[in-house]
Amino acid sequence: MSDSTKPLSVPPPPASGGIAARAMAAARGGAAYLEGLNAEQRLAVETLDGPVLVLAGAGTGKTRVLTTRIAHILNLGRAHPSQILAVTFTNKAAREMKLRIGQMVGGGVMEGMPWLGTFHAIGVKILRRHAELVGLKSGFTILDTDDQIRLIKQLLEAFNIDEKRWPARIFAGIMDGWKNRGLTPDQIPGGEAMAFANGRGKDLYVAYQERLKTLNAVDFGDLLLEMIRLFRENPDVLRDYQRRFRYILVDEYQDTNVAQYLWLRLLAQAPSAPKGGLILRDASLRDAPQDEGEDGRTLRSASQDGEKSDNALAIDPHPEERGGTPRVSKDEAPARELKNICCVGDDDQSIYGWRGAEVDNILRFEKDFPGATVVRLERNYRSTGHILAAASHLIAHNEGRLGKTLRTEDVPGEKVTVTGSWDSEEEARSIGDEIEELQRAKHKLNEIAILVRASFQMREFEDRFVTLGLPYRVIGGPRFYERAEIRDALAYLRVVNSASDDLAFERIVNVPRRGLGDATLQQLHDHARARRIPLFEAARAMIETDELKPKPRGSLRDLVTSFERWRAQNQTLPQDELAEIVLDESGYTAMWQKDRSADAAGRLENLKELVRSMQDFENLSGFLEHISLVMDRDGEANADAVNIMTLHSAKGLEFDTVFLPGWEEGLFPHQRSLDETGRAGLEEERRLAHVGLTRARRRAKLYFATNRRMHGMWNSTIPSRFLDELPEAHVEVTESKSSFAGGSGYAASRFDSFAAGGSSYSTPGWQRAQKNRAKKDEFDGFGDEGAEYEAEARFLDADDSGAARPVQSPPPLRGRSAAEGRRVGGQRREPLTIEGELVAKSTGASHFSVGDRVFHIKFGNGNVTAVDGNKLTIAFDKAGEKRVVDSFVERV
DNA sequence: CGAACCTTTGAGTTA
DNA sequence: CAAAGGTTCG
Secondary structure, three states: OHHHHOOOOOOOOOOOOOHHHHHHHHHOOOHHHHOOOOHHHHHHHHOOOOOEEEEEOOOOOHHHHHHHHHHHHHHOOOOOHHHEEEEEOOHHHHHHHHHHHHHHHOOHHHHOOOOEEEHHHHHHHHHHHOHHHHOOOOOOEEOOHHHHHHHHHHHHHHOOOOOOOOOHHHHHHHHHHHHHOOOOHHHOOHHHHHHOHHHOHHHHHHHHHHHHHHHOEEOHHHHHHHHHHHHHHOHHHHHHHHHHOOEEEEOOHHHOEHHHHHHHHHHHEOOOOOHHHHHHHHHHHHOOOOOOOOOOOOOOOOOOOOOOOOOOOOOOOOHHHOOOOOOOOOOHHHHOOEOEEEEEEOHHHOOOHHHOEOHHHHHOHHHHOOOOEEEEEOEEOOOOHHHHHHHHHHHOOOOOOOOOOOEEOOOOOOOEEEEEEEEHHHHHHHHHHHHHHHHHOOOOHHHEEEEEOOHHHHHHHHHHHHHHOOOEEEOOOOOHHHOHHHHHHHHHHHHHHOOOOHHHHHHHOOOOOOOOOHHHHHHHHHHHHHHOOOHHHHHHHHOOOOOOOHHHHHHHHHHHHHHHHHHHHHHHOOHHHHHHHHHHHOOHHHHHHHOOOOOHHHHHHHHHHHHHHHOOOOOHHHHHHHHHHOOOOOOOOOOOOEEEEEHHHHOOOOEEEEEEOOOEOEEOOEHHHHHHHHHHHHHHHHHHHHHHHHOEEEEEEEEEEEEEEEOOEEEEOOEOHHHHOOOHHHEEEEEOOOOOOHHHHOOOOOOOOOOOOOOOOOOHHHHHHHHHHHHHHHOOOOOOOHHHHHHHHHHHHHHOOOOOOOOOOOOOOOOOHHHHOOOOOOOOOOOOOOOOOOOOOOOOOOOOOOOOEEEEOOOEEEEEEEEEOOEEEEEEOOOEEEEEEHHHEEEO
16 A cells, blocks of 8 residues: 555646636635645645545544635635535534535525535435436435334334344344445345345345335435435436536545445546446446455455455445456546545544445545545644654554554643543542543533443443533434434324325324224234225224224224324424424323323423424424434533543544543453454554544543443453553553552453563553453463462452442452453453454353352352353342352352 | 233444 | 333233
8 A cells, every 4th residue: 555655746736726716816815715724735725626535634634624625616716616515424524514614705605505415415415306216206204223123123024034033123234234335135245145034135125125115215325325326327317416516525535335435436427427337337346256255254444465355345346456357448438537526534533344434445545536636634733742642653553554644743741641440430430530620720621521432331421420510411322313202203293294104103103002002003004005005094094994993993083183183284384383283182292291200301301392493494394304314412512511422423523631431352442343343343443542532632531440330240351452552651551549549450451461562651550550460361260260369369458448449349359250350241251352353252151050159259149040151140148139240259 | 902010132333 | 230022910
């Protein structure tokens, strides 16, 4: 990849955008926006002709480049706002861009920038226009994951597939993967089609798509897939869009998946691209080699030696590069006349491989778009020296990267801190304490973020902050419109809006309970299927017959007449008033009012919020359209509060102070990532770590806990290998402030087995920790190697005053077997995967069996009542029945 | 049919 | 530990 890393020379200034034009722009007072850009940024903004790849490291002004570039194009009169296609991944990014361009060019222009948006939003827009061409009606609905799963469940039933063996959500995931790779049912490689339900995966996919068409619906993946199909099957339509979009800009290019890539490629071809080229391409896609790595794994990131990795892509988006017959010959030539496409991204921030993103897309940009100008932005304007050094050093451990060197002119600032704590509660406590300290020092809470790897980690912080009375906001969490009450309310409105929305109808027929249970629904289904009519129609018909029992028939009649009434009112009343009426008259509001569970009040509040938010729309269908795609709640953004979110949702944000808890093997890097994609997974986790660190402007604080509760069970953990990969000179190891001696709780670190090359820290805390962890990592014993742990045990004993320990103290401080539980996730008994390679998993049965008499440090004596792998169910004499990992007990 | 109770399973990241 | 699914009883 090394020669792809050389920045290419600047092409001659475009004729039409030359000095005269710029002078004119300047005369209009418009060039001010170019001031203050550094040389690279300016190059990226001003190179308007031909493909441009901007490799923008974290904090190097990526958004600024994008927005300025658009402003520049507009200002030079190179294109009308409606001739610019600008795609982002999130609504937030799109909004931000609109805002910033508006500031530069004047807000009025933005009204006319209809093609700035997320891939999905643009997909909807295009598909609505040409719905008939892909077998839809323009009013199609967009299914969310929930609808999707329910639909698949129905299909599984129809196919007589045992949902327990072949869960719907698994299939949803598989299908998602197919769609991400742009695969229609007939393109699925044989092996993958076999993988689900003994080869019926493909049939399911076909049936699913058929069902969607009948429902006049699409899922998220279809938005892209159908768009590609639309373009491929209708070259004239494609040509229209190719002509329209004179400039294409793509944000976060490293996150594009194959489908998005194909879509962009179609659009980036010159309008004259003959049909033949496309067809050829299609054909080549279909019979592309179906290599699925011997073990079925998908290797993701670009391979280290620059070879195309053996990924499991069934279709090869770059067939012409494969050895063998050149499938695209002279017809390819026109396709090479590429548009002014500008992709901005950072391979080091590619963190969506699991969602189908292909880092490869960015790594091979220059091959896809020959003659591309590559601009690297390496000047970081965000973080202080130590933070940047730590982040750079960490990410340098990755092999599959283009390689950038971030620089800063900022002060060194504070070192990155690493703090160990006994358990996740203590972790939350010390972070809470530190935040209070910052607060006392007049830091803004808004400028503080806690970035976690997995959302279950958030709870601990929420709990702690509630007790402290520290204001916080969770960003990203369960989305507003994913909440049950919102989805119910929306389902009502969907049925009002469209009588054929079966999924919505099904969702609310019996919510609130009105005696229309499975039996009635089944009858409705039969009726509807027999006549090929929507459920609602079936209901309307069946209340006229006496097939139903009187009771259900009565309530069904009430429901049907209510809906008809609401539909009539929809013509006359504003949608928010209507919504209120619907929710009241359906008894839905009343249902929650009666509910006396803790969150009922909040749900009613959410419903009100929903109704309120409806005011901003033209009409009901306008609202529904919007909500299916965009409805991120970023209310209450004004209050000063600590931000809690996942690392993934933190991408693109920055804060003065960033807390990064949970740096433990198994959690971060996440075990499943390693299991599923091995080394590539590890590298993606490392990029995530890099993203986390680079969110910080002035302070980055890392944490690991020795014990963490996962799945309701306490597990011992070892510090993340990423901690070892940080540069010693820029890191300070501190001890947990609250509660007992910070160093005491260390479980094993990989230092034991991997001393080579590891940096070692010199602070007392770290050394002590290392010494104390002792040699136990070499052993994989189950408590019968007691002697090995005595040193540890003594140490812990000595240190354990007990007083400062959390009430709910986690496992076993003393005790021999206790010291040994360094496995993560409760499953593993091998030393954890060290290099990110797969380690053979032993399913190894426990050394315990039912009836064993055991001792647990916290719960005392008890009898084993069940054994499940290494998870034991134990009836304790005093503490009752508990589930624990076997390493925490010993036989007596 | 539905509430109440019991068992099982699962928590990785998202438009 | 919590939600979701399954079973049982009224």
